Amino acid sequence: MVGPLLELIDISKIYPGVVALDHVSFAISPGEVIGLVGENGAGKSTLMKVMGGVTEPSGGTIRIDGIERQALSVTEAIRAGIAFVHQELNLFDNLDAASNVFIGREPLYGGALRLIDRKRLRAAVQPLLDRLGVDFAPDTPVAELSLAQRQLLEIVKALSLDARLVIMDEPTSSLTLAETDRLMSVIAGLKGNGVSVIFITHRLNEVRRCADRVVVLRDGRVVGALDRGEITHDAMIRLMIGRELKALYLPPTRIPGRERLEIIGLRTGTYPAQAVDLAVRSGEILGLAGLVGSGRTELARAVFGIDRTLGGSLRLDGEPITISSPRDAIAKGIYLVPEDRKRDGLLLDMSVASNISLPDLLTHSRIRLVDTASEAANAQRQKERLNIRAPAVSTAVASLSGGNQQKVVLAKWLAMRPRVLIFDEPTRGIDVGAKNEIYRLLRHLADSGVAILMISSDMEEVIGISDRIVVMHEGRLSGFLERDQFSEQNVLKLAVGHA
């Protein structure tokens, strides 16, 4: 019996105020495939960083081949044969496949001229491609490769580093079924060659297919490990959830009214074949759940006029409307709080006041000149109403915390007359206190008759705050849940496409 390749013993990682990893222990043997599952924020990425030497653990021991490593550095991890296949592929799409594999380690000739020996480069890559049964030539430009081929190329890159352990972060999130099958056989091949694989995913079917063992993380702890025979959907989901919902949510005080916004047969560029029909009622919070990449954000962007739609129509309070730009949407009282507030929601270097007034600047102007007094007074009102913690409304938004920045984005719209508010991940990356304030605000808005569509990947949040939940899977609505059907299990099932 060979000893384990990598052992983690009591690994903890404590960030100021938060425990990201709490005495995590597990080991992987040569040729073993481990599925690592857990919800977002369960500590998977921190654990990955610890194994890659990117993050130094606050406590615990790492053993590689039985030898204890106090502080594992990135170079040591690479030398020990630990390689990563990241979710966001780190490839240069302006170079060819072979050059990507040997980037920074190109075979050279010509002495001081340091010219790249393209022949040797290709010759070195070819056997690796063959080993994985890859169907493209070493000189194919990466730009021409499909996502699956790029994923394989990342694995080739890992193999070229003599990897003994390949850690894959959500490798199948953008693959088709056939491509996933291919990856599964590649993993089996790696296993056959004695290479170990850690497979991080939220697709439980795949874990079941390829893993020898499943390790489940929750809130920074290993809450369970399942051996091959024990791996079932239900067992994994039970371990992943296994916690009480906290009561920070306000119940609705009114019965939802008539359909405010109706989306009829809407098709987006991401899922051109899927037509979405959805109605949000006045006074309700409709939660839109689903996996990342299921087309929720695209739907929101299409309704708000950011992206062109491929077909379909909209109705507001029964009246047909056309929206071809955010300007049109805003004029109709349909507002969007975007997913990436820094990129799409805020002008970071500008003041709180100018951010808040931006969509409604004409109201705060006289003869088209900005009325700074009116602007500041409005911002002050919103600052107090939303409890935005900023020294003054003239403070630059960049210096505020995530939660307060999000409140500024909200304040933009609340200062106007919202009829439909679309929230895309309203509480991403913000602290619990601010979260609760935002939840309370969402409820107040709904109670005042606004129709709210809330996209969220946070299960607790979706279940806690929604009046109804609709789940999206690969561009189509896979199901509706009424309050009495709410459970993480039900949402998860619909999200992974189980009807």
Added chain:
Amino acid sequence: MHKKDLGLLILIIVVGAAVALINPRFLLPANLSNTANQVGLFGLFAIGEAFVIITGGIELSVGSMIALLGTIFIDLIVNHDVHWVAAVVIIVAGGCVLGSVHGLLITKMRLQPFVVTLCGLLIYRGIARYYTQDATAGFGFGESFPTLEWLTTGRLLGIIPNSMIALLVIAVAMGILLHRSVYGRYLFAVGKNEEAARYSGIPTARIVTSAYVICGGLAAIAAIYIAMYTRSISPAVHGSFYELYAIAAAVLGGCSLRGGEGSIVGVLLGVVLLQVLQNLVNLLGIPSSLNFAVMGAVILIGVIADQQIVLYRQRAATARGRLHAAATSSQEAVEKPRLK
């Protein structure tokens, strides 16, 4: 006035004082008046350039536009007997049309500003040369347009150049537009973060295009003033490199080439500094062939010094904000459980 503008003003005074000490002729009314005239001419189109730079774009065809529009202007009033008022209207409209073409190519066809306006630089210069068959366009002997000449090259009280007064009038108007109006706010917003501006319902394409229109219009006004000042135009060289003066003035004046930053006062001070430097080369007996080298060196030193000051401030700010930052980043690293 911003700190940056104040720094620039101090630099101008220091350079001016140094030149005055070495060569007191710098302070002669005639010299100051001439320099002011130059400031007026260059300032007109530098303000336009600043509008474009604030959107995050660049306009490289200013010099060629000045050659082409100036040539046509002279041709219209000298050879075609067009009344000068009509000619002014035609030329300014022409500048706006060229600007709007640039703007539309950039916003609707998604071409890069650098490429579009570089093509403009080549095309307008070529047309200007073809139009006059590479001959010099100018006023014939004895032809005069007293009102036009007074407005463009005249001097109020015999000393203050009217070009300078025109610049001040336009600068005040543009300053209000840029710093006080809704439009100006949109312009900065688009330059800072075009996506966020779009998500806030700002018609970003229209705003960006309008900046090129303003730039073209101001270049046209400058073209008229410069044509009246030089009184003859050799289309092969007239106005060449002027776009670079304009960009240099805007950058010296605090415009960031990344967009979203800049002020009219800053641009004006940038223009003044460039002209004082030009004057310095002339008055200190530095070979005029070194003209560009001196300007380039001073701008480079200025930009490096500015960058160092910014870095120093940031480091000080980071040291102060480190505790706060650490707390925030840890919050972002550990989000609450989610179904991914």
